[in-house]
Amino acid sequence: SYVLTQPPSVSVAPGQTARITCGGNNIGNKNVHWYQQKPGQAPVLVVYDDSDRPSGIPERFSGSNSGNTATLTISRVEAGDEADYFCQVWDTDSDHYVFGTGTKVTVL
Amino acid sequence: QVQLVESGGGVVQPGRSLRLSCAASGFTFRTYGMHWVRQAPGKGLEWVAVVSYDGSSRYYADSVKGRFTISRDNSKNTLYLQMNSLRAEDTAVYYCAKAVVEYSSGAGGGMDVWGQGTTVTVSS
Numbered sequence: 296s297y298v299l300t301q302p303p304s305v306s307v308a309p310g311q312t313a314r315i316t317c318g319g320n321n322i323g324n325k326n327v328h329w330y331q332q333k334p335g336q337a338p339v340l341v342v343y344d345d346s347d348r349p350s351g352i353p354e355r356f357s358g359s360n361s362g363n364t365a366t367l368t369i370s371r372v373e374a375g376d377e378a379d380y381f382c383q384v385w386d387t388d389s390d391h392y393v394f395g396t397g398t399k400v401t402v403l
Numbered sequence: 404q405v406q407l408v409e410s411g412g413g414v415v416q417p418g419r420s421l422r423l424s425c426a427a428s429g430f431t432f433r434t435y436g437m438h439w440v441r442q443a444p445g446k447g448l449e450w451v452a453v454v455s456y457d458g459s460s461r462y463y464a465d466s467v468k469g470r471f472t473i474s475r476d477n478s479k480n481t482l483y484l485q486m487n488s489l490r491a492e493d494t495a496v497y498y499c500a501k502a503v504v505e506y507s508s509g510a511g512g513g514m515d516v517w518g519q520g521t522t523v524t525v526s527s
Contacts, residue, residue, distance in 0.1 A: 338448065343503055
């Protein structure tokens with residue numbers, strides 16, 4: 296089955312840039328979606344189709360995808376960005392949706 | 404506003420059944436695919452099942468295939484998850500979520516609206 300690997304944690308100072316990677320075999324050939332989840336809350340879609348933002352999501356959130364790695368970039372990080380982030384794809388070989396392992400972003 | 408509200412969770416013994424519901428409002432339910440996603444305590448997100456906008460296509464995670472059934476009633480704007488032969492490892496918060504793409508067959512895309520979740524605990 297298709298596996299998406301994320302770093303368990305990323306730490307970043309306020310105002311700096313956080314980059315969260317999502318590794319998968321030829322993930323560049325798939326559409327990647329990213330979710331933010333704060334403790335006790337439901338996930339929120341922050342980027343879809345690699346780099347599009349839903350309405351209401353700040354421009355500070357951006358995405359890219361190439362080769363074997365997709366990346367969610369959070370610019371000018373704020374304390375409110377502290378959360379778990381998950382990537383997600385549709386695997387055409389198995390007809391399954393797959394979520395990444397998740398990355399906890401800590402704002403120092 | 405666009406809203407999804409899950410219900411039907413609870414404590415159930417292993418081997419028993421439970422049916423979850425998800426009431427949708429604020430959007431044209433009948434034109435969007437719908438998902439169930441679960442999260443075990445302290446763990447990540449696990450996709451469970453998806454149904455196309457018209458109910459004609461359904462896909463399941465291997466962990467629930469043959470035990471769970473996703474369905475929808477577009478006349479009631481409601482999504483369901485029938486869970487049979489429940490196991491301890493099915494213990495989780497279950498979320499329903501709406502597909503981003505309209506008229507989705509269920510194969511592909513993101514999930515742009517999520518409910519608050521309903522908790523299922525399987526324990527003797």
